[in-house]
Amino acid sequence: MTQINPAPLMKTPGAMPAPDCSSCPIRHRAVCAKCETDELHLLEGIKYYRSFEAGQTVIFSGDQMEFVGSVISGVATLTQTMEDGRRQMVGLLLPSDFVGRPGRAGSAYDVTATTDMVMCCFRKKPFEDLMHTTPHVAQRLLEMTLDELDAAREWMLVLGRKTAREKIASLLSIVARRSMVAGSQTAVESVSFDMPLTREAMADYLGLTLETVSRQVSALKKDGVIELPGKRRIAVPDIARLMEEAGDDSDGGFL
Amino acid sequence: MTQINPAPLMKTPGAMPAPDCSSCPIRHRAVCAKCETDELHLLEGIKYYRSFEAGQTVIFSGDQMEFVGSVISGVATLTQTMEDGRRQMVGLLLPSDFVGRPGRAGSAYDVTATTDMVMCCFRKKPFEDLMHTTPHVAQRLLEMTLDELDAAREWMLVLGRKTAREKIASLLSIVARRSMVAGSQTAVESVSFDMPLTREAMADYLGLTLETVSRQVSALKKDGVIELPGKRRIAVPDIARLMEEAGDDSDGGFL
DNA sequence: CGTGGGGTTGACGCTCCTCAAGAGGCGTGG
DNA sequence: CCACGCCTCTTGAGGAGCGTCAACCCCACG
Structure with missing residues (x-):
């Protein structure tokens, strides 16, 4: 990890x-x-x-x-x-x-x-x-x-065509990816990072309400896609699983 | 091979x-x-x-x-x-x-x-x-x-936060504005132009279904915001009214 | 005259929004 | 020390907006 x-x-x-x-x-x-x-x-x-x-x-x-x-x-x-x-x-x-x-x-x-x-x-x-x-x-x-x-x-694709759950997964993927670049990691299957956004900011990002964000984050946690070890901290045991939830699998790699 | x-x-x-x-x-x-x-x-x-x-x-x-x-x-x-x-x-x-x-x-x-x-x-x-x-x-x-x-x-604002009706009005505003630039018009209050997109393409633009697009176009017509003088042709009697419907009034002016 | 593409309209249902109550964390002040 | 307010987050109940499915219209074209 x-x-x-x-x-x-x-x-x-x-x-x-x-x-x-x-x-x-x-x-x-x-x-x-x-x-x-x-x-x-x-x-x-x-x-x-x-x-x-x-x-x-x-x-x-x-x-x-x-x-x-x-x-x-x-x-x-x-x-x-x-x-x-x-x-x-x-x-x-x-x-x-x-x-x-x-x-x-x-x-x-x-x-x-x-x-x-x-x-x-x-x-x-x-x-x-x-x-x-x-x-x-x-x-x-x-x-x-x-x-x-x-x-x-x-x-735009996220905003226009994805479901609330896919939107959350997409956002987490993006932040996870960027935090991995910053830490210059390569080819790992799990990550953990601090989420720099409040529920409200996430909602503003994704075109949702903060209640929907909260519900979908809870749902992803319940389904084992993510873990919430501490306030603001998010752990992703299986990155590929998260990308799948985001709706864009087989991606992984531009820039 | x-x-x-x-x-x-x-x-x-x-x-x-x-x-x-x-x-x-x-x-x-x-x-x-x-x-x-x-x-x-x-x-x-x-x-x-x-x-x-x-x-x-x-x-x-x-x-x-x-x-x-x-x-x-x-x-x-x-x-x-x-x-x-x-x-x-x-x-x-x-x-x-x-x-x-x-x-x-x-x-x-x-x-x-x-x-x-x-x-x-x-x-x-x-x-x-x-x-x-x-x-x-x-x-x-x-x-x-x-x-x-x-x-x-x-x-993104259109996709994430606007209603179906506002989305349609926003799209029509954009196409109307661009067609005015092309025709080098200045400060007019009505326009008419050919809509280069099918209902399906409009839906793809706006993150809607083509049925919703059709319904909202009909609604805007019924409310007198637009007229449909011919297939593909759209007339806007009052541009300010259309912009209002789009949710961004007092705009009018970048590029 | 049949066919196919684009468009319209209706009925119904699901997703997500709205409104609301309440929990937990943290700093401030008595 | 605890009480209090404030902020963030969670969870629930109900409803609206838009998607889904389907029927039908119009018109161009072979």
């Missing part, structure tokens, strides 16, 4: 000293992944760290974005809200994911930290300038955006 | 003479939008036209993509299918939209023409090379991908 432990690394929200890029845990997966050392120095010159507390809003929908950046640790969500209060999560931001949209002034979504979180930020203007001069940043951003688009489309 | 050759194409869709870029109707909206004349010549050198009939599959999910390209006229869809046959449309490709994913060998989705369609194609390899040499193509592709991502996220 693989154990993935997130490393919480801060208390007070706000600006923080930014460590060296060479020791960065997401160095090879973030926007900067393709950068040569000279390009990295340019980025290093304009970067700064910021931390956010669980529950804190990073950007409000419609606000001006003065920065873009990468999630270093922790989890954030992108959500849309209708006038009558209905909410849909449209993005789940895990370590190495990029926040913000170059070329557009305001944010179209609310960005909220669901756990304590640290970001590596760049002021938007200098970053955009840098995109024009260093092709590797723009290239990597295109790759990442295409991956996000694929993820969004996968998600 | 036995080779089974797919049936030859029925009519004569396929290669076509490619007209000059300067007279192209999507010149200023497609991937080539930012190109200078010299860059355009490079593209012109590797481009070729292909036509597809309504109902014809452009690419099967999992197939190698030998080309990428832009939709010139007509409509295509991107769909995903689960093993048990459940289908979800994940992209609607209208004129100027880009088809294909540079940097990945195979297609993740089925691409199907829903009307007769003409595409401006580039063989994948030369196009990818060109992306590295002419920054304007890569820049424009990033912009377009970001727009697609926004559209996908808007769509």
Whole structure:
């Protein structure tokens, strides 16, 4: 059984000293992944760290974005809200994911930290300038955006066609997979991880109500697909079984 | 190893003479939008036209993509299918939209023409090379991908949180808006357009059944939100009313 | 004139939502 | 120390919305 432990690394929200890029845990997966050392120095010159507390809003929908950046640790969500209060999560931001949209002034979504979180930020203007001069940043951003688009489309299938039980299993699969990548595990059959979302956030993700989420999680537990060893912790004894419940078996493998 | 050759194409869709870029109707909206004349010549050198009939599959999910390209006229869809046959449309490709994913060998989705369609194609390899040499193509592709991502996220809200009636109204709004852009109308309060999708395709788009789509279209007609002057034709006497039914009023305006 | 594809409409039932009550954990303050 | 409020989560009962199954219409086309 693989154990993935997130490393919480801060208390007070706000600006923080930014460590060296060479020791960065997401160095090879973030926007900067393709950068040569000279390009990295340019980025290093304009970067700064910021931390956010669980529950804190990073950007409000419609606000001006003065920065873009990468999630270093922790989890954030992108959500849309209708006038009558209905909410849909449209993005789940895990370590190495990029926040913000170059070329557009305001944010179209609310960005909220669901756990304590640290970001590596760049002021938007200098970053955009840098995109024009260093092709590797723009290239990597295109790759990442295409991956996000694929993820969004996968998600559409979940939202549009899957049952409540399949939706839950799909979400757990995604989080499990990402946590395995982060821990650089390969080909294991069981995992355990901390679920960074509340029942309500899961419901917002999946287009369900929190009651339905709770019921289906209980059902998956009763059927032995998952175990709940502690608050927030989820153990998956048989990953293939979970994927089967999600409706997409024989998958396992893109990126 | 036995080779089974797919049936030859029925009519004569396929290669076509490619007209000059300067007279192209999507010149200023497609991937080539930012190109200078010299860059355009490079593209012109590797481009070729292909036509597809309504109902014809452009690419099967999992197939190698030998080309990428832009939709010139007509409509295509991107769909995903689960093993048990459940289908979800994940992209609607209208004129100027880009088809294909540079940097990945195979297609993740089925691409199907829903009307007769003409595409401006580039063989994948030369196009990818060109992306590295002419920054304007890569820049424009990033912009377009970001727009697609926004559209996908808007769509998630539709799939996850809207009622059947709101879903129909949302789809009609999108098609109406796009048809207005194409016709370069400004600030009108009524539109009429041809709906390029069957009830079944609409259902696949919206995560509904075709019966529900049919019922809700009838209901919108009965309530005077839309009129159906002819087969496939839809008239919207009051666009604001339609947007209200879609659940996102006071919108009107991104791109 | 028959056939097949697209569309409409009705009856019925299942999934998931709504409303509601209550349990368990945790920090605060008396 | 326990009481209290607040938050998250669980569980139940009832109902609505949409899916399923089925019949039927319209029209193009051979």
